[in-house]
Amino acid sequence: MLTIGLKILKTIIKMNKIEQLTFPWSKPNNSSFNDFYCEKNNLLALNNLKGEEDLVIYGSSKVGKSFLLQSLCNYFSKANKSSLYVPLKELNTHETGLLDNLEKLNLVCIDDLEIIAGENKWETAIFNLINDCLLSSCRIVFCSNINPSSISFQLEDLFSRIQKINQMEIYPVKSDNLAEAVRFFADLRSINIGDKEIAYLINHSRRSMGDLVTHINQLDKLSMQLKRKITIPLIKKVTEN
Numbered sequence: 001m002l003t004i005g006l007k008i009l010k011t012i013i014k015m016n017k018i019e020q021l022t023f024p025w026s027k028p029n030n031s032s033f034n035d036f037y038c039e040k041n042n043l044l045a046l047n048n049l050k051g052e053e054d055l056v057i058y059g060s061s062k063v064g065k066s067f068l069l070q071s072l073c074n075y076f077s078k079a080n081k082s083s084l085y086v087p088l089k090e091l092n093t094h095e096t097g098l099l100d101n102l103e104k105l106n107l108v109c110i111d112d113l114e115i116i117a118g119e120n121k122w123e124t125a126i127f128n129l130i131n132d133c134l135l136s137s138c139r140i141v142f143c144s145n146i147n148p149s150s151i152s153f154q155l156e157d158l159f160s161r162i163q164k165i166n167q168m169e170i171y172p173v174k175s176d177n178l179a180e181a182v183r184f185f186a187d188l189r190s191i192n193i194g195d196k197e198i199a200y201l202i203n204h205s206r207r208s209m210g211d212l213v214t215h216i217n218q219l220d221k222l223s224m225q226l227k228r229k230i231t232i233p234l235i236k237k238v239t240e241n
């Protein structure tokens with residue numbers, strides 16, 4: 001993933017050069033669909049993400065929606081197609097002109113859609129971007145923490161446009177599968193943690209994959225610093241902070 005300045009970004013878009021782009025404040029990542037623990041109830045959404053149609057994915061916080069958007073950008077990049085991940089919550093100090101000409105890309109992923117509700121200039125900018133993408137070959141995929149039909153847009157035309165896009169909910173990992181999901185993530189990162197320790201971690205954390213993944217990463221870092229295995233006393237240090 002390429003991190004570049006805004007002027008360079010605009011130049012690359014105008015030249016129609018095939019690059020994967022990201023805003024300068026976004027960190028490079030290696031997100032991949034293969035690293036997403038996918039239960040049966042999310043299979044259809046995952047398959048739709050890999051498709052060609054515009055899409056809105058929504059769901060509660062920390063279920064992996066942003067990860068999936070970033071994975072989609074990487075998916076396009078591997079196919080030598082241009083893409084851009086746009087986290088709207090990080091645009092407070094920037095102008096809507098950031099969205100100009102994005103329809104010249106192959107894919108635009110817009111995160112945090114719900115936060116622009118009531119912001120007239122941003123609602124108008126997103127509405128215009130959707131229209132521009134409809135007139136080009138650019139695919140646009142949105143992400144929201146709430147059901148799009150519940151977003152209180154002031155611009156009725158934007159609400160109408162969003163409702164016409166296919167919408168898929170991303171469901172949280174079921175409680176019964178949390179241990180398996182944590183094991184899946186730990187194995188991906190080659191993190192050595194026992195079943196007993198996983199059970200303790202789940203019972204002493206918020207039962208969401210987002211929080212559990214954060215704790216696993218913290219434990220991995222701490223265990224390497226201390227040159228110790230991941231044990232229950234070590235887990236206590238992380239979960240009780």
